[in-house]
Amino acid sequence: MAKNLLSRKLLQPNNGKKTDPAHPAIFPTGIFPADINEREEKIYDLIAKRFMATFAEPAVRETMTIEIDCKNEAFIAKGTRTIEKGWHIFYEPYVKLEEEELPKVNKNDEVTVKKIILHSKETEPPKRYTPASIIKELERRNLGTKSTRSEIIDTLFKRGYTTGKAIEATDLGIKTVETLEKYCPKIVDEELTRHFEKEMELIMEDKRKSQDILDDARRKIEEILSDFKKHEEYIGKELLEANIETRDELSNLGKCPKCDEGELHMRKGKYGSFIACNKYPECKTTFSLPSNALIKPAQKICEKCSYPMVLAIKKGKKPMEFCINPKCPSKHVEGDAGRQAKDIAKGIIEKECPKCKEGKLVLRSSIYGKFYGCSLYPKCRYTEKLGEGPLKQDFDKKA
Ligand SMILES: [Zn+2]
Numbered sequence: 532m533a534k535n536l537l538s539r540k541l542l543q544p545n546n547g548k549k550t551d552p553a554h555p556a557i558f559p560t561g562i563f564p565a566d567i568n569e570r571e572e573k574i575y576d577l578i579a580k581r582f583m584a585t586f587a588e589p590a591v592r593e594t595m596t597i598e599i600d601c602k603n604e605a606f607i608a609k610g611t612r613t614i615e616k617g618w619h620i621f622y623e624p625y626v627k628l629e630e631e632e633l634p635k636v637n638k639n640d641e642v643t644v645k646k647i648i649l650h651s652k653e654t655e656p657p658k659r660y661t662p663a664s665i666i667k668e669l670e671r672r673n674l675g676t677k678s679t680r681s682e683i684i685d686t687l688f689k690r691g692y693t694t695g696k697a698i699e700a701t702d703l704g705i706k707t708v709e710t711l712e713k714y715c716p717k718i719v720d721e722e723l724t725r726h727f728e729k730e731m732e733l734i735m736e737d738k739r740k741s742q743d744i745l746d747d748a749r750r751k752i753e754e755i756l757s758d759f760k761k762h763e764e765y766i767g768k769e770l771l772e773a774n775i776e777t778r779d780e781l782s783n784l785g786k787c788p789k790c791d792e793g794e795l796h797m798r799k800g801k802y803g804s805f806i807a808c809n810k811y812p813e814c815k816t817t818f819s820l821p822s823n824a825l826i827k828p829a830q831k832i833c834e835k836c837s838y839p840m841v842l843a844i845k846k847g848k849k850p851m852e853f854c855i856n857p858k859c860p861s862k863h864v865e866g867d868a869g870r871q872a873k874d875i876a877k878g879i880i881e882k883e884c885p886k887c888k889e890g891k892l893v894l895r896s897s898i899y900g901k902f903y904g905c906s907l908y909p910k911c912r913y914t915e916k917l918g919e920g921p922l923k924q925d926f927d928k929k930a
């Protein structure tokens with residue numbers, strides 16, 4: 532395909548309508564990517580093909596409309612087909628255009644009515660936003676930049692203002708907006724954000740001095756902050772309640788399997804996230820959580836042990852479900868590997884850590900299952916698979 536393009540005399544890319552000096556278009560460098568996974572390869576393919584397509588000729592499409600008069604009621608049939616493929620050739624299989632060819636007809640031809648179907652349809656209310664559609668909406672409203680928009684959405688999730696794939700505002704999110712609208716509406720005013728965004732663009736384009744704009748921004752922020760300070764106490768009080776409610780809702784894992792009275796909640800501590808029973812100190816049930824993934828309640832219980840399940844989410848990877856019970860039968864390792872593990876746990880067998888050659892292998896368990904670790908952890912971070920069970924690192928590597 533590249534040869535086909537290079538054989539042309541004039542190569543001129545088709546430029547989009549928008550310019551963005553901070554984020555120039557992505558193009559392949561000519562170095563073929565080595566050691567990439569399937570997903571990355573797909574994205575590379577898309578970028579490379581799109582790059583080539585920008586140099587190709589326009590495609591020609593033809594739309595035909597047939598008007599049919601049925602007892603003075605007009606019916607319309609529309610069909611579009613591609614006559615010259617142009618850039619489509621380079622952009623396959625990413626061209627998403629429908630080919631709908633209509634039968635050949637001449638003016639004043641008679642057509643027979645085969646069937647009459649009456650469709651009853653209603654207009655649908657708008658769907659909830661998804662991360663992708665909300666980013667589009669931000670762009671439409673001129674809020675944020677290409678690089679900050681997805682970060683803005685991430686922050687909303689991280690702070691518990693929104694939840695779910697079809698994004699829902701949490702009570703905390705709604706309450707935060709309501710409270711701020713009441714006491715310092717400027718903070719939640721789109722116009723202010725847009726204003727700053729525009730000013731920054733002017734700096735980038737060298738049309739205004741950064742110092743002037745910074746001074747202006749500082750004045751505006753001082754104004755807002757003094758407003759905020761004045762009402763700080765009320766704002767705090769109103770938000771605290773909503774915060775506790777929402778945090779409990781988002782972190783609730785269901786009934787505590789040990790005491791059967793309390794609820795298990797996800798908590799953040801000095802050493803990372805963990806799960807604890809809310810009947811503490813009467814019930815001291817806790818489970819540790821891995822720090823290498825974002826953990827969310829899966830709203831399910833384990834089929835094997837009836838403990839709550841969690842969803843481990845890592846960027847760019849498929850979320851995985853685990854039950855929080857390290858002793859769950861589903862994590863049992865059978866056969867020789869299992870027997871050896873028991874012997875090591877009891878101290879009958881000793882195995883030297885192959886990495887530091889100082890520590891001993893000890894049996895540890897996490898929500899991912901049992902594994903061997905070095906007794907000198909955290910100085911030595913060696914880990915080893917126990918039979919066929921998955922290891923934290925395997926999960927890291929999984930595409
Ligand atoms: Zn409990």
Ligand SMILES: [Zn+2]
Pocket residue numbers: 833834835836837838854855856859860861
């Ligand atoms: Zn289980």
Ligand SMILES: [Zn+2]
Pocket residue numbers: 884885886887888889890891905906907911912913
């Ligand atoms: Zn070691």
